[in-house]
Amino acid sequence: xxxxxxxxxxxxxxxxxxxxxxxxxxLLFHMSMNLAALVSxxxxxxxxxxxxxxxxxxxxxxxxxxxxxxxxxxxxxxxxQNRRARGSVRYAMTVQEKGVDWASxxxxxxxxxxxxxxxxxLFNFWSKMQLVEIMxxxxxxxxxxPVDGAALIEYTFSQWYYVALYLVxxxxxxxxxxxxxxSMFQTAGWANDTWYPRLKCIANIIATLLFVGFAAVxxxxxxxxxx
Amino acid sequence: MKFTLxxxxxxxxxxxxxxxxxxxxxxxxxTSFLEMLDILNNDLVHKGEEPVAFDHDCREGICGMxxxxxxxxxxxxxxxxxxxxxxxxxxxxxxxxTIEPWRSAAFPVIKDLVVNRSAYDQILQAGGFVSVRTNSxxxxxxxxxxxxxxxxxxxxxxxxxxxxxxATCKNGSAMLFVAARVSSLAKLPQGRVEGARRAKAMVAxxxxxxxxxxxxxxxxxxxCPKAISIAxxxxxxxxxxxxxxxx
Numbered sequence: 001x002x003x004x005x006x007x008x009x010x011x012x013x014x015x016x017x018x019x020x021x022x023x024x025x026x027l028l029f030h031m032s033m034n035l036a037a038l039v040s041x042x043x044x045x046x047x048x049x050x051x052x053x054x055x056x057x058x059x060x061x062x063x064x065x066x067x068x069x070x071x072x073x074x075x076x077x078x079x080x081q082n083r084r085a086r087g088s089v090r091y092a093m094t095v096q097e098k099g100v101d102w103a104s105x106x107x108x109x110x111x112x113x114x115x116x117x118x119x120x121x122l123f124n125f126w127s128k129m130q131l132v133e134i135m136x137x138x139x140x141x142x143x144x145x146p147v148d149g150a151a152l153i154e155y156t157f158s159q160w161y162y163v164a165l166y167l168v169x170x171x172x173x174x175x176x177x178x179x180x181x182x183s184m185f186q187t188a189g190w191a192n193d194t195w196y197p198r199l200k201c202i203a204n205i206i207a208t209l210l211f212v213g214f215a216a217v218x219x220x221x222x223x224x225x226x227x
Numbered sequence: 228m229k230f231t232l233x234x235x236x237x238x239x240x241x242x243x244x245x246x247x248x249x250x251x252x253x254x255x256x257x258t259s260f261l262e263m264l265d266i267l268n269n270d271l272v273h274k275g276e277e278p279v280a281f282d283h284d285c286r287e288g289i290c291g292m293x294x295x296x297x298x299x300x301x302x303x304x305x306x307x308x309x310x311x312x313x314x315x316x317x318x319x320x321x322x323x324x325t326i327e328p329w330r331s332a333a334f335p336v337i338k339d340l341v342v343n344r345s346a347y348d349q350i351l352q353a354g355g356f357v358s359v360r361t362n363s364x365x366x367x368x369x370x371x372x373x374x375x376x377x378x379x380x381x382x383x384x385x386x387x388x389x390x391x392x393x394a395t396c397k398n399g400s401a402m403l404f405v406a407a408r409v410s411s412l413a414k415l416p417q418g419r420v421e422g423a424r425r426a427k428a429m430v431a432x433x434x435x436x437x438x439x440x441x442x443x444x445x446x447x448x449x450x451c452p453k454a455i456s457i458a459x460x461x462x463x464x465x466x467x468x469x470x471x472x473x474x
Contacts, residue, residue, distance in 0.1 A: 009400075009440040010430055010467045078440045085399030085439030087332035092233075092246065093299040093325045097395065097449035098306075104444040105397055183443040189465030192458045 009081075010187075012074055017187035019071040020180050024206065026064055027173075031213035038220055041150035048149035053133035061130065072115065079108050103175040104183070110176045117169025124156050125149075157218050158225030166218045170211050177207035228254045228315055231323040232267065234279055237336050240343075244336065246325075256316035260303060261286060261293060263315055280339040286311040288452065291387030294394070295340055296327040300450060301391035307454040309389065329394035333401070333437050344390045346436045347404060351388075354428035355408040357417050376414045383411035385453040392447035398439030403447040405429050406463035407455050413466055423470035430467050 004011035037044035051057045096102070103110060132139075132146035140146050142155060156162050181203035185191045191199055229252045237244030251267050258266070261283050268278035284292035293310040297303035303313040318324060326340060334342040384407070392403035409426050412418025418425070441460060448457045 004471045007434075008430060008467075008471075009434050009438075010464060011471070013440055013442075013464075014468060078442070082398035082400070082439035082442070085332050085437055086397065087330055087399065089244075089330055091296060091299065091327055091330050093296075093327070095299040097300075097444075097446040099449050100444050100446050104442065105446075107442065179443070186443045186457070186461050187441075187464060189461050189463075189468055191461040193456055196458070 012078055013187045015070060015074050016078065017184040019067050019074070020184050022067045023071060024177065024181060024184075026067070027210050028206075031210050034217045035213060037150055037153055037217055044150045044153075045148060048129065048147050051130070052147055053130060057130070058134070068118070072111070075108055075111055101179055103179040107176065107179060110172050113172035114169065114176055117166070117172065120162075120165060120169070124162065125152060128152060153217065153221055154225070157221035160222070163218055163222045167215060170214050170218075173214075174207045174211040177210065178203050181206050228256055228318075228320045230254060230263070230315070230318065230321070233323060233325045234340070235327045235336075236279070236339055237328075238338070240335055240337055244339075254315050256314070258315045259286070259311060260295075260297070260313040260315065261311050280337075280341045282341050283311060288312045289387060291389040294329050294342065294344075294389060294391070296329060296394065298325055301329070301395045302389070302450065302452050305452075307452060309387070309452040312452075329390050331390070331393045331396075331399040331438075333393065333399065334390055342390070344388070346438070347388050347390060347401070349436060350401065350405060350429050350432045351408065353432035354421075354425040355412070357412065357421060359417060359420075361417075370416055372415060380411045380414035383407040383414070383455060383459050386411075386451075386455055387453060389452060391450050391452060393438060395446045395450040396439065396441075397444065397446065398442055399437075400441045400447075401433050401436075401438040402441040402460050402463065403451060403455060403457065405433050406457075406459040409466055410459040410462045413462065422466055423473065426463060426466040427470050430463075 005015050006012065033044075033047050036047055051060075128140040128142060128144070129146045129149060129152065137146065140152075142152070144151050144155070157166075178200075182191070182196070182199035183203075185195075185199050229250065232249045232251065233246045234249060235244055236247045249267055249271075251263060251270070254263055254266065261281070264279060264281055271278045282292045282294055284290040286293075288309045288311060291309075293302075295301075295303065295310045297310065297313070302308060302310045304317050305313050328334075328336050328340045329342045329344075331342075333346045334344055337343050386404060386407035388404060390404070393399055393401045396402075409422075409429060412425065413422045443457070443460075445457055448455060
C-alpha cells in the first residue's frame with residue numbers, strides 16, 4: 001500500500017493534499033497564537049515559553065519541518081513530471097480558460113514566494129528564539145532574551161522593509177490557499193458539483209482569515225512604532 | 228469573409244514543424260471550420276501543393292475525431308462544442324486564425340495537425356469496460372437504477388475521447404478522460420462490481436503512458452466539448468484511493 005503514494009499520480013497528489021492540510025492547520029494555530037501579542041505582551045511571551053526548547057515543541061518543529069519538506073519535494077517532483085508530460089513543443093497561442101483561477105496555474109511560483117517568506121521568517125524569529133535556546137544561549141544576536149517574543153515582534157515590525165516583505169509573503173500565501181484549500185478536498189475525492197462553490201467559499205474564508213490575522217500583528221506593531 | 232490562417236505544418240512525426248501562412252477568401256459565414264479547411268485544401272491541391280492534414284469524421288460532434296487548437300483554445304471559440312461544430316461566423320472578417328495540433332507528450336504529432344491519440348485507446352483497453360456477458364438488450368427497468376445515478380453516468384459517458392482535456396491541461400493530464408470512463412461505469416450496477424480493479428488499472432496505464440499529474444486547475448472542464456465536470460475527477464480519486472486502501 002505504501003508505494004502508491006510515490007509511484008502513482010493520484011497517490012502523489014494525496015501526499016500534497018494531506019501535507020497541505022497539515023500546514024494549513026498549523027497556520028491557523030500560529031495565527032491564533034500571534035493574536036495574543038495584540039492583547040498582551042505577557043500572554044504572548046507565556047505562549048513562547050510553552051513553545052521554547054521543550055521536547056514537545058522540538059518534536060512539533062521536526063514534524064512541521066518534515067511537512068514543509070514533503071510538500072516542497074513533492075511539488076518539485078510533480079512539476080518536473082508535468083512539464084515532461086506537456087511535451088517539448090509549446091502552444092504558440094494560449095488563452096486563460098473560463099473559470100480557471102490564476103493561482104491554480106501558478107502554485108509552484110507562488111509556493112517559492114511563500115518559501116522565501118518562510119526563510120526570512122526563520123531568520124527573523126526562529127533563529128533568534130528556539131534556535132538560541134537549543135544552542136543553550138540566554139541572549140540572541142539582538143541582545144534580547146530568546147523567550148521575549150513580544151519584544152522581537154516590536155523590533156522586527158518597526159522596520160518598514162520587513163513590514164513590506166511580510167505583507168508580500170502573506171499576499172502570496174493568500175493566493176496559494178485560495179486554490180490549495182478547496183483543491184485538497186478535490187484530491188481526496190471529497191467534492192462534487194454541489195460542494196465546489198461551498199469549498200471555494202471556505203477556501204477564500206480560510207485564506208482571508210489567515211491573511212488578516214497575520215497581517216494585523218505586522219501592521220499594528222508598525223503603526224505602534226510610528227506613534 | 229476573408230481569413231489569414233497560420234497553420235502548423237509538419238511533414239511527419241520526426242520532421243521539425245513550423246507555421247505557414249495561407250489566405251482564404253469568399254468564405255460564407257455559415258461555412259463550418261472544417262469546411263473552410265476543405266476549401267483551403269482544395270485551393271492547395273489546385274495549386275499543386277500538399278494539402279493540410281487534419282482529423283475529422285462524423286462532423287456532427289459525436290465521434291471525437293476532430294481536434295485542433297484554434298486561437299489558443301482546444302476546439303476553438305465555442306462552448307461545449309467540437310471543432311466541427313464551429314462556424315466561421317464566430318470569427319471577425321479579416322481575422323488571423325492560429326491553428327495548432329494538440330500539444331501533449333502522450334499525443335505525438337503524426338503529420339501537420341494530426342496527432343496520435345492511441346494512448347486514450349490503451350487506457351480504455353486497460354479497464355474501461357465491463358467483463359460480464361451482456362447478451363441481447365435487456366428489458367427496460369430489469370435492473371432498477373436511480374434516475375440521478377443514470378443521469379450522472381450518462382453525463383460522463385458523453386465523453387467522446389477527443390483529447391481536448393489533456394491537450395488543454397498545463398500538466399498534460401488525462402484525468403478528465405479517465406474520470407469520465409471510470410465514473411460512467413461506477414454509477415451503474417453492471418460496472419460497479421469491477422470498480423476497484425478498473426480505477427487502479429486505468430490510472431496505472433495513464434501514468435505509464437506519460438500523462439501528467441492533475442493539479443485541479445479545471446481548465447479541462449472549461450474546454451471539454453461535452454462539458455464534463457471535474458466532479459467526475461473527484462469520484463475517480465475516491466474510487467482509486469478506496470481501492471488502494473482496501474489492498
